[in-house]
Structure formats: structure tokens, C-alpha cells
Amino acid sequence: MELIHTPQATPPAGHYSQAVRANGFVFVSGQLGFLPPAEPGVRPVLASGAAAQTREALRSVAAILEAAGASLSAVVSVTVYIPDVALWDEVNRVYEQGFGGHRPARAIVPTRDLHFGALVEISVVAAA
Secondary structure (H helix, E strand, O other), rough: OEEEEEOOOOOOOOOOOOOOEEEEEEEEEEEEEEEEOOOOOOOOOOOOOHHHHHHHHHHHHHHHHHHOOOHHHHHEEEEEOOOOHHHHHHHHHHHHHHHHHOOOOEEEEEEEOOOOOOOOEEEEEEEO
């Protein structure tokens, strides 16, 4: 098992890694839509709105995957959390732009409030 970290993505705010590579896969922890740059110990700022947060979350996911030697095109599974089902279409439009023709397995999970008042959180599993 290898822990993955890159300064190009939001640093962990708790006891977890940005990602872990194990058994031929990269497991990326949930990423919120924080704006760069993010420094350890300094709370980053969320982008404004669900579309912008989705773009920033995907940017962080892509940076973490790159640090692990993978890319969005290697993603096999995605979980997207949103605090309101009304955000589904807006998030889906940006998600589709980010992944283009690549269509990994996916779940969008309407849930209660996300941490820091975020409007989207994205975690992925990619082939390494």
C-alpha cells in the first residue's frame, strides 16, 4: 500500500490520505470544490456554486491521480455526494465535461449537509 500526496490538491484536513494505491488501483478520498492554492493548516476557500465546486473537485481528483501515475481516463468508479437533489443536473453537466467520452461506473448520492457547506464531494477509484 502506498500513500499518495500532491501539493496540487487540497491537503487532508483530518486523519486520511489524499489517495492510496493498492492492488493495482488508486482510491482517491472525497474531494470538495476548494480553490487553489491550498496550504497545510490553512482552511481553503470553496468555489462559488455547484458548477464551480464540481470543476474544482475534479481538478483536485485529476491532480491526485496524476501524482499516482494515473488519470481521469483510468477512473473505473465515481461517487458524487450532493446535499440537494436539485443540484443533480448542474453537477452532471460539469461532470460530463470533465470526463468527456469516458463513462466510469458512478453513483450520485443526495445526502445531508456536506462539510464546510460544500455543494459537491467526489471520490474515485482508478486503475493504476
